[in-house]
Amino acid sequence: MADPKAVFEKYDVNQDGTMCSKELEAALKDMEISASPEFLKEIMAQYDKDKNGSLEFHEFKKVIADMKAIQVATVADVRDLFKSFDKDGSGYIEKAELREVLTVLGVGNDEHTVQAMIAAADTNNDGRVSIIEFSRIIGHGDE
Missing domain, CATH: 1.10.238.10 (EF-hand)
Structure with missing residues (x-):
């Protein structure tokens, strides 16, 4: 870079x-x-x-x-990060889970911010982020 x-x-x-x-x-x-x-x-x-x-x-x-x-994050790093967001183990990052992680990180966690982050990743428009969608955002394709 x-x-x-x-x-x-x-x-x-x-x-x-x-x-x-x-x-x-x-x-x-x-x-x-x-x-x-x-x-x-x-x-x-x-x-x-x-x-x-x-x-x-x-x-x-x-x-x-x-x-x-x-x-520079590896595929394993991406999977581990996804699992840390996916608190209930459903295979998806839901709005409430994202809000919780953002709160812990001290990052904006208002409805607009959470919605914008979900919208940026949610390519199939189901209102949640799958591991595949998350991997695309992070830069590791369809891992």
């Missing part, structure tokens, strides 16, 4: 020292990370700590660090 500073400078098109969601989308695409509109909103909501509607370099650098961590 490219140097975060170089990517930030390349995609901060208006050179204002911040990255809006359109610039972020282009930067992620260049790094071969596809992001749905819902996922982009979620990234902005989670990483824009000062809530000014854009990412400064230190916020963008955190996005890149987290994306790198996801990319």
Whole structure:
């Protein structure tokens, strides 16, 4: 993955020292990370700590660090992570389970955030996330 500073400078098109969601989308695409509109909103909501509607370099650098961590995760790591979310062992991550994990992590767990995260992963629109859908989001295909 490219140097975060170089990517930030390349995609901060208006050179204002911040990255809006359109610039972020282009930067992620260049790094071969596809992001749905819902996922982009979620990234902005989670990483824009000062809530000014854009990412400064230190916020963008955190996005890149987290994306790198996801990319190096093994298939076994993904399965273990899925199991930690799937509290009832049903084979699906339900909204309540996701909310519980987000609470423990100290991440936004309001209805909008939970719904956006489910929507980003839930390709068959059944309102929950299967291991296959989860693997696609994390980057390990149909594992």
